[in-house]
Amino acid sequence: MSQKNTSEQAPLFYAGVDGGGTKCRAELYDPSGNLLGAGVAGSANIARNGEVARQSILASVSAALQHANLPPEALQQTLVCGGFAGANLPSASNALKRWQHPFHSFYFTSDLHSALYGAHDGANGAVLVIGTGSCAAALKDGELTQYGGHGFLLGDKGSGAWLGKQAVIHTLEAIDDIQQKGALATAVCNHYQAHSATDLVDKLNQANPGVFGELCPIVLELANQQDPIAQALVQQGSSYLSAIARKAIAQSGGQLVLAGGVANALQHQLEADIQASLTASTHGPEWGAILLYQHGAFTEGAKL
Amino acid sequence: MSQKNTSEQAPLFYAGVDGGGTKCRAELYDPSGNLLGAGVAGSANIARNGEVARQSILASVSAALQHANLPPEALQQTLVCGGFAGANLPSASNALKRWQHPFHSFYFTSDLHSALYGAHDGANGAVLVIGTGSCAAALKDGELTQYGGHGFLLGDKGSGAWLGKQAVIHTLEAIDDIQQKGALATAVCNHYQAHSATDLVDKLNQANPGVFGELCPIVLELANQQDPIAQALVQQGSSYLSAIARKAIAQSGGQLVLAGGVANALQHQLEADIQASLTASTHGPEWGAILLYQHGAFTEGAKL
Known part of the structure; x- marks a missing residue:
């Protein structure tokens, strides 16, 4: 594996990490690119809660080392x-x-960037x-252009x-x-064991996006059963x-890869021209992050 | 003024406080109900930030005492x-x-309850x-029923x-x-001095409702100028x-009073049957709170 020199001693291990709003997944490789292990932890949205995200990054890499039967001290020899x-x-x-x-060194970018880079192998x-x-997002001659991704309060439409x-x-x-009460409203109240509007607001007013995402399978299932409210939302x-x-397909001039935990469930709901542009991903976002490191293409600054 | 005995010494002053998401207003009365002074402070939404709300309550009552040329020690003789x-x-x-x-005693309920009680003098x-x-909200034989009011994340439609x-x-x-860029989008970017989507999200992702409320006059003005996007939102x-x-009019069997800082601007946009039910408020929410105390009608518990 080609690499930049970031420390006096070269790293013995390379961890590629993919951190989203619900979970953080790390894959551990040796310098030749052989997969040694993988580990998963909780949310790693660094804009929502930096402390939780840092814990999740550390926990996922630690779990990957453990999965590879390596001691915790190997963290210091791992480029993340x-x-x-x-x-x-x-x-x-x-x-x-x-x-x-606590790593050998640490580089990061957005989850979108690493997913995109891995998906098309940098093309x-x-x-x-x-x-x-x-x-x-679109990758065009190494340049990333983002559409949407404005977060839970102001965007993220169609997400879980x-x-x-x-x-x-x-x-x-x-x-x-002031809206007709049907199967969806009943299912929502049941899921959160809420008996009134006040109850529901009190439970959810300060809740994380992941807590709302718990309802996603319920909405999708009701839409499949032709519930009109659920269908309209989907x-x-x-x-x-x-x-x-x-927009992203046009900007890139290439094909489209789907990613994320809800992608499979929603794929057949996308409009016809979008479905016609779909292709399979070449690599996962974890390897995408490592590819970005190798090609020196991290747009975000790095902590050494 | 009739009163409950809440302490060995009766209070010398009575403060009625109205605390909303943007400001908190206190009116100070003597035991005969004569207005002595008024004071205003910042946000007092106790669900959003309890510490800020408590500071605003204290600041508004302190300002009312000062307005009445009373010393800060009078706080201890004031029933709030x-x-x-x-x-x-x-x-x-x-x-x-x-x-x-730090007050003589303290009673509270929702801003809706005190506004409603004052508006119709308890009827x-x-x-x-x-x-x-x-x-x-509806008041029917002393019982309050609420509609909406589900907060910034999950409701509050039509609010600033x-x-x-x-x-x-x-x-x-x-x-x-993916939407046409017109006068509203330009005005929003100008207001927050934002030059990109990232800029806008970074400034507003964690912002308080009041920061979004700053845009309300802009939206209303553009709607008046027939801007189609602003008109659709209004x-x-x-x-x-x-x-x-x-719903509230039907439940109460009475008439409707408007309250809140955006009410005047939106009054003529309400549907015809609602406008036909409008009447003027008998008292403001500050005196409404004092009336509730007098009638022992506080639904929320009290701190003595």
Whole structure:
């Protein structure tokens, strides 16, 4: 594996990390690129909660080392490169740069960047991420252009958390009797064991996107059963996802790869021209992060 | 003024406080109900930030004492009764009950409750609050029923903060070129001095509802100028506000009073049957809180 010199001693191990709003996954490689192990931890959205994200990054790499039967001390010999949700925001990125990490060295970029780079092996192409959040991006001659990805409060339409949030908003209006109360409102109340609007708001007012994402399978299942409210939400989300994917495909001049935990479930809901542009991913986002390191293409600063 | 005995010494002063998402206003009275002074401070939404709310309550009452040329020590001789945004949520209400306040005694309920009680002098009737947040409520034989008021993340449609948030969401989609960029998107970028979607998200991702409410006058002005995007937002908000007001009017069997900082601007946008039910408020929410104390009608627990 080609590498930059970042320390007096070269790293013995390379960890590629993919950190999203719900989970963080690390793959551990030797210098020849052989996979040694993998590990998973919780949320690594660095814009939402930097402390939790740093714990998740450390936990996922530690789990990968353990999976490879390596001692915890091997952390210091591991070069970590990762893509993390929220890293496109300067405030979040600047905070992560200041992390006194325990690794050999640490490079990072956005989860979108590493996913995109891995998906097309660095060539021109687009990616549509549908997970806890949502986002599209184009890689064109090494340059990344992002569409959507504006976060839980202001965007992320069509994502798992957005579908869940819209289901809760509908339920609150159904409880107020200004929307018809049907199967979706009942399912939402049951899921959170809520008996009133106040109950629901009190439980969810400060909740993380992942808590809303818990409702995503329920919304998708009801949409499959032709529930009109659930169908309308899925339709509204898919229309937005198709729009940002279309921009990214056009910008890249290449094909589209889907990523994220909700992508499989929503793939057949995307508009026809988007489905016609789909191709399979070459590599996962973990290896994408390592490729970015190798090619010196990290757009975000690095903590050495 | 009739009163409950809450301490060995009767209070010399009575402060009625109205605390919303943007500001907190206190009116100070003597035991005969004569107005002595008034004071204003910042946000007092106890569900959003309890510490800030407690500071605002204290600051508004202190300012009212000062306005009445009374010394700071008079705080200990002042009975404070207030209505605060967020007090309908048990978690927020329980936290406020534990406050080691410096007053003679302290009673509180929701801002909706005190506004409603003051508006109809305790008689049956409805209120529609359109401020930083939005909410409707009915008082029927002393019993309060609430519609809407689900907070910035999950509701508050038609409110100042909601209009601002929708304007930002539109602007982000216009920057992504999946919505047409017009006067509203330009005005939003100018207001926050934002030069990109990332810039806008970084500034607003964790912002308080009040920061979004800053956009409300801009949205209303553009709607008046027939900007189609701004008009659609105002229309969508007014339709929701009319729906919750209609429920509250029917439940109360009485008339409707408007309250909140955005009410005047949106009054003529409400649907015809709602406008036909409007009446003027008998008292403000500050005196409404004192009336509730006098009638022993506080639904929330009190800290003595």
